[in-house]
Amino acid sequence: MLMALIPMAGLLLSAVLSGDVDAVVRFNPLRYAAWVIVVAALLHPAGRAFFRSFSVSRVNWVMLALVGIAAGPLLVFASSNISLQRTVTDSHSGMGHYGFMAAFSYTVIAVGLLASLRPVGWRLTGWVAGLIPSLLGVTSVLYPDATSSLALGWALAAVAWGVVFIAAAAPSKDAKSPIPIGSPDVVSKPERQVEARLSD
Template identity: 35%
Template sequence: MPSETDTTAPIRRYAFYVAVAVTIALVGVSLGQFLPNAISGWTGSLGDRSIFGLVLMAGSWTALFGMAVQFYRPTERVNAILLLPVVTVLSGVIGFATGTIFAVETLLIAAITLVPLVLHPAGRSVLRFDRVGSPNRLLVGLYAIGAIFMIVYSGQEFVKQFTLTGEDVLRGHYSDLAIWAFSIAVWGGLAVFRRRDWRFAAWMSGFVALYLGVSSAAFPDATSSLGLAGGVSVAAWAVAFVAMTERVRGR
């Protein structure tokens, strides 16, 4: 007779796929009117919030992609499955603490994104940190430069959320930008030090950092912009980090 594990495993896997599909659909509908901002922001139609619109929605597209790739070999996509739940949970909690208008909605989305994580075929190993034995020193050094910068920038945006007033505070733009900047550092670290799913982590970190850098260079006077020099530097780091990670870890 088949064991209980043998009979329940297929059901759990199908439930996982359904949960992933539902999550993508609900999050996509919730963010539907904002997702085009990742492109429309380049026209300047977002005005002073071009940095927020570009980076937040570029990050959202990346998080949705991380959920979508779970349909193919999900046990290997351990970093990809974590992105959307982590970001939405942090955004919801901080939004609730600061009284943003999207706090309750974000918390509900966060609860939805946790379902695929609970049902994930990799089980609890999704959270297990399987460390790389001997990380490349040059890659570690390059990562450290970007990570320190992003953590400092994230801290500055986080402080703005609690100390400033206005529409950007009400909508949680500063805290969301802080979360994505911090995510660049976190997933960059996963790309360098975690054995599994390093490629998604590297490209996610590089892609969002590139968007932050290029948008800052394009809109140097916008709120939360890194300026021309800072934007170019971050964009250059993003390209170099992804390239070096692919060279070192793709061997």
């Protein structure tokens, strides 16, 4: 549910920070899917149970630590791309490429954080958080001269981080009796059944 909205939020954030909303949003294919994404999030089958599925007992601390480790380099990557979107006047800038790469960084951090909290349906989120940086790393190795390509060391680190993140998510088990954050009540049995059905 939230995972579908995160890339749009990252794109808007990078567009605002770069001061080039028109180029960053206009040339991005996500803009065509924006309303579909919003409707899908609103019609998520978990409904309100999704927000009640957040609990301290569900947090995967290894995944959360991995997100913390990656956040620094990702924010530096985002900052350099926002600077390029503001100052460079090449065809990549005109098509919002640098802003999109900054949004990519914000998306990895936010989706990784969401996966670490393990709400209802979190498994796909964990895979997405690991696959996105891995794909950037592989693409950077295959096309080292491409704009926004990572240096070899950072490309290999991105691939390794993605693999480790997915591996950390794989053995995770759902909490048997989660206690929602900010509430003394245990999630009801019907909600756990919806949660179990959606997380498989």
